[in-house]
Amino acid sequence: MKGLFKTKPRTPLEIVRICRDLLSKFDMNNIRENKRQEKMTELSKLIREMKCILYGNSEAEPVPDACMKLTQEFFKENTFRLLVNCLPKLNLEARKDATQIVANLQRQQVRCRLIASDYLEANKDLMDILIAGYENTDIALHYGSMLRECIRHQVVAKYILESQHLKKFFTLIQLPNFDIAADAAATFKELLTRHKSTVAEFLSANYDWFFADYNSKLLESSNYITRRQAVKLLGDMLLDRSNAVTMIKYVSSRDNLRILMNLLREPSKSIQIEAFHVFKLCAANQNKPADIANILVANKSKLLRLLGDLKTDRVDEKFDEDKTQVMQEIASLEHRELA
Template sequence: MSFFFRAASRPRSSQQDLVRSIKDSLLALDTKTGAKALEDVEKNIFTLRQTLSGDGEVEPNQDHVLQIALEICKEGVLSLFVQNLPSLGWEGRKDLAHCWCILLRQKVDESHCCVQYIENHVDLLDFLVVCYKNLEVALNCGNMLRECIKYPSLANVSFSLPSKCMYEQLALFCSFRYILESNSFELFFQYVELPNFDIASDALNTFKDLLTRHEDAVSEFLISHYEQFFELYKRLLTSDNYVTRRQSVKFLSEFLLEAPNAQIMKRYILEVRYLIIMMGLLKDGGTSMRNEKHCFCITGWPATMIFKVLATTGPELNAVLFVTMTHGIIIYSLADRKVFVANPNKPRDIIQVLVDNHKELLKLLHALPASKGEDEQLDEERDLIIKEIEKLVRLSL
């Protein structure tokens, strides 16, 4: 981190003066002159925003931007930004979040200096997550968190470390991985159900980024935290809130159909407890849950998502999907890319659940309206599922 002090012997620049002014005004917020300090803070942050992104007429000087990023890390201003975010007014918070995103992108000697600073001060990430509870700053914090989640590369070594107390490894954790591993991550299962729609939607966007942006790391996390994660996710799938259920179903199909998550998907579809949840969702009173793009096959996978994956990916992913589904109900034919409900290796407990519930399942499947447009293949798939269930019932007699 010696680059933080590279310019120490030079005369102070206007960039250094700006950072010092920001720091001094932030520190003064808790003093008797707090009102005046708040005015100074917001003026300084507005100046910082113009310096980092230009004023619409003059483009920013990249050398000045880099110098500011280094000074902000050297002076610990990133910590002050986060700690004092709730004290700022609406414009000040918006300007600060904008500056935060620009600062994190700055590279010096191939290193993101501000990202490194955050990785050494991971309590800032916990603070940002907790701030979702604050109605006034939640959206700003969500924007800042999603910027942090973009940077996993600086701490890949942490993935191969032996199991130790998490806090012994904090300096090595990337911000993305740290959020997944921290207790704060569980809060997102609460935030996506907050009564404020805008905040709940923003929290869901952050939650999605955490589980999709870095596929290999997410796969490792889900494998090692399978029971804990899906027990929490089950609450979303069975939520009293219809919007939460629908969004959770849609997102589950998206991130489990990612190629690195093939092992997790295989395990998930073999569990009766999750089959029962999906059967319950098939009965959901919401029309969209039953006959739009989230209409479920008996395994619980949205049929249109299956067709989209097979239509837009290469043979490698198709093969992965074929292998992972051979113990479920649906098998993919790579030759003609149709979905067949004819797997001879269905687990006995899965078969029993289908047979025991065949009357209601068949009633629901027959009641689904005809598909339109790009989803016409759903009709064929539904008919195949119906025939397979009827076959299972005959064989059980």
């Protein structure tokens, strides 16, 4: 007899709708204090159920049809916005589950289309909320993780790159809270490396202010970790073929060469090696301006000595080949008259 009264499992649509209703009430503070904990427990359970549908569990793999229906319902109305707005009110486990749900939904296809991208294109202001979340230590890492998942969509990355938000990252990645700073650095890197054509267009259109800030605030920062991350990211950007025009412009600047030469003299071997990967572009450029060539000539003996002592911790034939080529190039340079 007991089996006759089993509760019928809720469908993905029902779970999302009930969850949305509860989130609406929390968002508007429409829950009496004596009922708040009870409703929060219910909401946390619903969020966990959504996560299980999307990820499966120890007993079953995710069911594609259930995932599709959940995704459709989730993006049909304002569930995403409510979840983001209410995240600070959730307990830690529910926040973790919600973050994983958002990550999964960015990849879910409905009839061969990522409907998350369409939703975010119409709700770009959600990125404003997520970026502002870095200022709240309780939710910064959750919002940061959500933000990176949303950047998977080119329309989101383009929006952030073209907004004033990008300038905030120069400060965020140097926050005293190491975990938040590292998370912001990961987001900054994602913005500047994931979508090649968008990044190339942005760097070309914003070269002057972007690299002026990049040099002064990051490459010349007093923070060792900031300098190390910045020179590594600089190499990732300039060595990407899609950024060839920006690369030529960067390595043709005497101010940029000065910064790179200073980084080559850093006590940190990791910074020296990362700086070398950018410096070699200046030295190996067969069309280098005369003032660049003359700076290299004026510092020839110091550079050759410094590069001769530069070694990686493990065998790296490509690095050794590049270093030999750069040293030969510098050794063969002669002073040139400026045009």
